[in-house]
Amino acid sequence: MKKSILVLLAAIGVLLTAAVAAKDVSLLNVSYDPTRELYRQINTAFAAQWKAQHGDSVTIQMSHGGSGKQARSVVDGLPADVVTLALAYDIDAIADRGLLAKDWQKKLPNNATPYTSTIVFLVRKGNPKGIKDWGDLVRAGVQVVTPNPKSSGGARWNFLAAWGYALKQPGGSDATAKAYVKELFKHVPVLDTGARGATNTFVQRGIGDVLIAWENEALLAQRQLGNNAFEIVVPSITIVAEPPVAVVDSNVDKHGTRAVAQAYVEFLYSPQGQEIAAKNFYRPRSPELAARYASQFPATHTFTLSDLFGDWRQAQAKFFNDGGIFDQLGVGS
Amino acid sequence: MSAVMRSRTVAWPRRLVHVVLIALALVFLVLFLLLPLATVFVEAFRQGVAPYLEAIKQPEALSAIKLTLLVAVIAVPLNLVFGVAAAWAITRFEFPGKALLGAFIDLPFSVSPVVSGLVYVLLFGAQGWFGPWLDDHGIKIIFAVPGLVLATIFVTLPFVARELIPLMQAQGSEEEEAARVLGASGWQMFFRVTLPNIRWALLYGVLLCNARAMGEFGAVSVVSGHIRGLTTTMPLEVEMRYNEYEYVGAFAIASLLALLALLTLALKSLLEWRYGDEIAAHAPGGH
Amino acid sequence: MRRRVLPGFGISLGYALAYLGLIVLLPLAALAWKASGIGVEGLLRLLSSPRTLAALRLSVVGAVVAALVNAVIGLLVGWVLVRYRFPGRRLFDALVDLPFALPTAVAGIALTTLYAPNGWLGQWLEPLGIKVAYTPLGVFVAMVFVGFPFVVRTLQPVLASLERDVEEAAESLGAQRWQTFFRVILPMLAPALLTGFALALARAVGEYGSVIFIAGNIPMRSEIAPLLIVQKLEQFDYAGAAALGVAMLAISFALLVLVSLLQRWSHRWQERSL
Numbered sequence: 090m091k092k093s094i095l096v097l098l099a100a101i102g103v104l105l106t107a108a109v110a111a112k113d114v115s116l117l118n119v120s121y122d123p124t125r126e127l128y129r130q131i132n133t134a135f136a137a138q139w140k141a142q143h144g145d146s147v148t149i150q151m152s153h154g155g156s157g158k159q160a161r162s163v164v165d166g167l168p169a170d171v172v173t174l175a176l177a178y179d180i181d182a183i184a185d186r187g188l189l190a191k192d193w194q195k196k197l198p199n200n201a202t203p204y205t206s207t208i209v210f211l212v213r214k215g216n217p218k219g220i221k222d223w224g225d226l227v228r229a230g231v232q233v234v235t236p237n238p239k240s241s242g243g244a245r246w247n248f249l250a251a252w253g254y255a256l257k258q259p260g261g262s263d264a265t266a267k268a269y270v271k272e273l274f275k276h277v278p279v280l281d282t283g284a285r286g287a288t289n290t291f292v293q294r295g296i297g298d299v300l301i302a303w304e305n306e307a308l309l310a311q312r313q314l315g316n317n318a319f320e321i322v323v324p325s326i327t328i329v330a331e332p333p334v335a336v337v338d339s340n341v342d343k344h345g346t347r348a349v350a351q352a353y354v355e356f357l358y359s360p361q362g363q364e365i366a367a368k369n370f371y372r373p374r375s376p377e378l379a380a381r382y383a384s385q386f387p388a389t390h391t392f393t394l395s396d397l398f399g400d401w402r403q404a405q406a407k408f409f410n411d412g413g414i415f416d417q418l419g420v421g422s
Numbered sequence: 423m424s425a426v427m428r429s430r431t432v433a434w435p436r437r438l439v440h441v442v443l444i445a446l447a448l449v450f451l452v453l454f455l456l457l458p459l460a461t462v463f464v465e466a467f468r469q470g471v472a473p474y475l476e477a478i479k480q481p482e483a484l485s486a487i488k489l490t491l492l493v494a495v496i497a498v499p500l501n502l503v504f505g506v507a508a509a510w511a512i513t514r515f516e517f518p519g520k521a522l523l524g525a526f527i528d529l530p531f532s533v534s535p536v537v538s539g540l541v542y543v544l545l546f547g548a549q550g551w552f553g554p555w556l557d558d559h560g561i562k563i564i565f566a567v568p569g570l571v572l573a574t575i576f577v578t579l580p581f582v583a584r585e586l587i588p589l590m591q592a593q594g595s596e597e598e599e600a601a602r603v604l605g606a607s608g609w610q611m612f613f614r615v616t617l618p619n620i621r622w623a624l625l626y627g628v629l630l631c632n633a634r635a636m637g638e639f640g641a642v643s644v645v646s647g648h649i650r651g652l653t654t655t656m657p658l659e660v661e662m663r664y665n666e667y668e669y670v671g672a673f674a675i676a677s678l679l680a681l682l683a684l685l686t687l688a689l690k691s692l693l694e695w696r697y698g699d700e701i702a703a704h705a706p707g708g709h
Numbered sequence: 710m711r712r713r714v715l716p717g718f719g720i721s722l723g724y725a726l727a728y729l730g731l732i733v734l735l736p737l738a739a740l741a742w743k744a745s746g747i748g749v750e751g752l753l754r755l756l757s758s759p760r761t762l763a764a765l766r767l768s769v770v771g772a773v774v775a776a777l778v779n780a781v782i783g784l785l786v787g788w789v790l791v792r793y794r795f796p797g798r799r800l801f802d803a804l805v806d807l808p809f810a811l812p813t814a815v816a817g818i819a820l821t822t823l824y825a826p827n828g829w830l831g832q833w834l835e836p837l838g839i840k841v842a843y844t845p846l847g848v849f850v851a852m853v854f855v856g857f858p859f860v861v862r863t864l865q866p867v868l869a870s871l872e873r874d875v876e877e878a879a880e881s882l883g884a885q886r887w888q889t890f891f892r893v894i895l896p897m898l899a900p901a902l903l904t905g906f907a908l909a910l911a912r913a914v915g916e917y918g919s920v921i922f923i924a925g926n927i928p929m930r931s932e933i934a935p936l937l938i939v940q941k942l943e944q945f946d947y948a949g950a951a952a953l954g955v956a957m958l959a960i961s962f963a964l965l966v967l968v969s970l971l972q973r974w975s976h977r978w979q980e981r982s983l
Contacts, residue, residue: 157943166548285665294825421929447789458819508725532961534915537954541736608716637812639918676815683810
């Protein structure tokens with residue numbers, strides 16, 4: 090019996106020693122799925138700049154996944170120095186656990202959103218179903234692919250964009266918006282758990298006539314998967330999707346990385362950072378760069394979250410929490 | 423003699439039945455097992471050999487392979503020792519609660535992989551039972567190698583024990599008792615009598631345990647944190663690449679895992695072919 | 710008597726219990742403790758919501774049907790592999806373990822690629838009006854896949870050890886081949902068949918990795934229970950996720966106990982009849 094306890098302790102010891110990771114001058118950026126290419130370029134550029142200015146080399150580790158899942162991992166102890174997620178609600182959730190100040194959105198310009206995107210449609214070559222605007226999505230015989238708003242950040246932007254469109258129609262109200270969105274989800278054959286899953290379903294599996302997607306996702310998919318197979322349709326009105334960034338206060342204090350983490354998020358606002366964002370199909374905040382890349386981003390009428398829905402906490406509670414409007418739609422039944 | 427007689431006297435309707443049954447079984451095996459396997463390789467080599475090699479040579483792929491091997495190298499031996507100890511206790515002694523112990527060993531099989539990961543987050547996560555204490559002492563379990571190892575151990579815990587228990591039950595303990603009576607020490611008895619008797623079942627259990635350990639996705643995904651190059655195992659790397667439209671890369675890594683599966687199967691078949699009689703002689707009469 | 714002869718009772722049982730306690734029971738206790746956070750009323754509300762019920766139904770009914778199908782096909786494949794000789798038999802025998810060894814995520818992606826409307830199999834099934842990928846049928850296909858080896862592997866040794874004398878005796882007494890099968894062979898196989906069924910069932914109930922890719926994940930229709938757990942987690946509802954986890958665990962454990970009771974009963978019945 091005594092021996093067995095010893096064996097056990099030895100086993101635990103082996104496990105624990107493996108746990109003590111080597112100290113390194115490194116940052117961990119916890120991000121969502123579609124930003125891999127963006128941050129690969131940002132990280133290289135920032136590391137070069139930091140080295141030139143301070144002489145220290147900095148390595149930036151990346152973690153990518155669904156935005157909500159990533160936020161939960163940070164709450165559960167994933168030692169993120171910086172979070173760059175799909176929507177403010179996910180960072181709010183981290184702030185609720187005391188890992189960063191509740192007013193984190195005030196600490197960086199533009200509501201802590203260095204770049205934006207919009208919600209657009211990806212359709213098959215030649216647009217065989219003649220999709221031009223939100224209203225076309227609920228025509229008979231049209232199948233729409235969008236992920237599940239309960240588990241995907243991108244899907245929540247899609248949902249709010251659709252809701253906003255219906256609300257802005259003549260005579261639009263919460264009731265008509267709800268009726269429109271309810272009808273829309275009747276046209277959805279597959280609810281993937283994440284935005285990337287939805288794109289794969291649409292592109293690889295040939296399911297559906299329209300994919301509702303982030304503009305940067307649609308442009309990226311078009312580039313990655315061949316220019317000829319898909320077309321982008323920009324609806325008459327859509328939402329400004331704002332993926333925010335923040336420094337995780339308690340983690341950078343623990344790691345002693347506040348200065349470099351702060352410099353990293355500020356780099357995203359620099360001309361160089363803005364240009365990299367634009368090259369990766371995110372709409373830059375800087376007016377000069379926005380002008381330079383204007384041909385890439387078609388103009389359209391837009392509204393912001395705060396125009397119609399208040400802040401993300403309110404939107405989350407009203408639409409996506411258990412028992413909220415999405416649950417009331419009775420999707421699938 | 424009777425076998426020869428039989429085969430000669432098999433009437434044609436019965437032979438037809440044989441052929442139909444064999445055909446049915448093979449059609450199922452091909453459609454259900456061979457095709458998915460073939461898909462993996464076809465997709466991996468869709469753009470030829472060069473992109474395939476390119477995908478595998480990326481540093482992120484290499485570190486995922488290393489991590490997967492590391493996790494298996496820790497988890498499998500621990501479960502091996504556990505399997506032998508549990509099987510010894512259960513098949514050689516009578517004690518109250520024995521049936522319950524057997525049921526507990528099977529428990530991880532009936533836990534959803536998602537839950538297997540979640541339980542460790544509840545224990546060791548920043549908000550978990552031991553999270554704050556671990557944090558104060560700078561020990562990382564979740565989102566680090568130990569968490570991956572723990573989740574893997576949990577998921578693969580029953581394999582070795584499950585192989586050994588029915589076999590050792592069927593074998594009985596006469597030989598071991600004889601060895602003891604003839605003066606062998608406990609370890610002598612174990613290494614000279616018990617181990618040779620169970621080695622093939624043990625190896626088979628280890629092979630299955632290893633295959634599952636390297637391929638586990640659900641549980642590991644919950645505790646990994648997905649830090650590229652640090653806590654991403656091969657199955658997670660497959661998913662991430664798939665999500666990044668790197669289909670060739672995803673299927674290339676998947677093909678490595680499939681190769682591993684094939685290697686496991688080949689090893690197992692080799693064992694059965696080489697030592698078939700020995701294994702058959704010890705085959706349990708059902709579990 | 711034995712206890713005095715054979716050594717190692719303390720160390721082996723102690724080690725097994727401590728290991729099991731740390732790796733399995735302690736974490737599951739944490740799960741139960743977390744689940745208790747929503748209280749009895751919360752649990753009932755959660756479990757009685759139509760969406761939860763639909764997801765649990767799909768996971769449990771899907772797994773039971775998949776395990777039944779596996780029992781039938783597993784019996785066929787096991788029988789063919791043990792009793793008949795044909796070219797490539799060893800190869801096919803080795804192939805049976807593939808679902809054990811192939812990572813679930815890989816299996817999920819491969820199955821989806823195959824059964825999607827533009828896939829190798831999907832393009833033939835689509836004109837027939839059979840949709841597999843993104844429907845409950847797809848969930849079922851993935852469940853059959855992951856549970857398949859269990860039945861074959863538990864049956865094979867028993868099939869090999871079945872004594873032909875009994876069959877021959879039955880036949881020489883004038884029994885038809887099918888009578889021999891149903892009256893003599895099947896009862897002898899029953900305990901192993903049930904074990905295989907139970908293992909395939911337990912595996913399929915909780916399956917996530919392979920199912921998630923091929924299921925359409927539409928609430929009330931093709932959404933499995935483990936996905937609901939993941940969604941609860943995304944909303945930081947740890948207690949709800951843990952409660953669902955406990956409920957699923959209870960269901961599959963109850964199913965396993967039921968099967969082992971059946972098994973004991975069939976064992977007894979078999980012994981009496983022989």
